[in-house]
Amino acid sequence: MFSRMKEDVQSVFHRDPAARNTFEVLTNYPGLHAIWFHRLSHRLWKANCKWLARSISTFSRWLTGVEIHPGAKLGRRFFIDHGMGVVIGETAEIGNDVTLYHGVTLGGTSWTAGKRHPTLEDNVVVGAGAKVLGPITVHKGAKVGSNSVVVRDVPENATVIGIPGRVVVQQNKPEAPTNGEREKIAKKYGFDAYAVATDNPDPIAHAIGVMVDHVQLVDKKVEEMCQAINHMGGDVCGKALPTLDLEDFSDNEHSENIKKVSDAFDPGI
Secondary structure (H helix, E strand, O other), rough: OHHHHHHHHHHHHHHHOOOOOHHHHHHHHHHHHHHHHHHHHHHHHHHHOHHHHHHHHHHHHHHOOEEEEOOOOOOOOOOEEOOOOOOEOOEEEEEOOOEEOOEEEEEEEOOOOOOOOOOEOOOOOEEOEEEEEOOEEEEOEEEEOOOOOOOOOEEEOEEEEEOOOOOEOOOOOOOOHHHHHHHHHHHHHOOOOOOOOOOOHHHHHHHHHHHHHHHHHHHHHHHHHHHHHHHOOOOOOOOOOOOOOOHOOOOOHHHHHHHHHHOOOOOOO
16 A cells, blocks of 8 residues: 555655655645545445445545545556546546546546546646546547547547547557658748647648648649759749838738748749
8 A cells, every 4th residue: 555655655746746755645645635535434334334435425525525436446556636626527548647637527528437537648647627528438549638628539649629629649550741841841931940849739830831831741742843944945943022011011921921931932942
């Protein structure tokens, strides 16, 4: 028992930079206390002492602000940061090294008995206020963004955001162009690097990244066409873009960005 408690304390230091010393963690981390109360109530639940198990769970909720049903299964090094408002249902299953932030609900979507709460596999992180509902599986290494509502399975190493939750990043999913190619084309057109990062869960940034991929492919096709036409004796691909009058743009920042785009099509580049 004490070895597990020591392991729990170490997991706090690994995932919370605000933790300063062991005494502080032991006395001021309600998420940790809730897990310890649950271990006791879970043993009583399995021993068919249902009322006593529920009573300890209720006391733990009153003391810590975290409600964990005694029937829920928790893995090793499970960490609830801040804790307040976390709800974990009866048939929820949580793997090793999982992290939940405050306001998270692992809830059910049916009144039918049986498996009705989610399963979180190893190394899953669920952001503050997120709701993971139903007998779904959040696979290994996945991340759920704050305030998201997830009602479908989440692939391994994916990042899910929104209502309903949708996958915006999947690390093991191959990109059409490499990250280096995307960064080069983004730099050419004056985009900031943050907008084309492959691990950025911002859906707008992801959309810009896809647009950059498309621009890169169009660039390659146009270059190939120009080379073929010039090889046949043509004279194309000079500065043929329509000119933009920068005075039409009152915002200096917009003017500068447009000039960057125009300069990018200079044949000397």
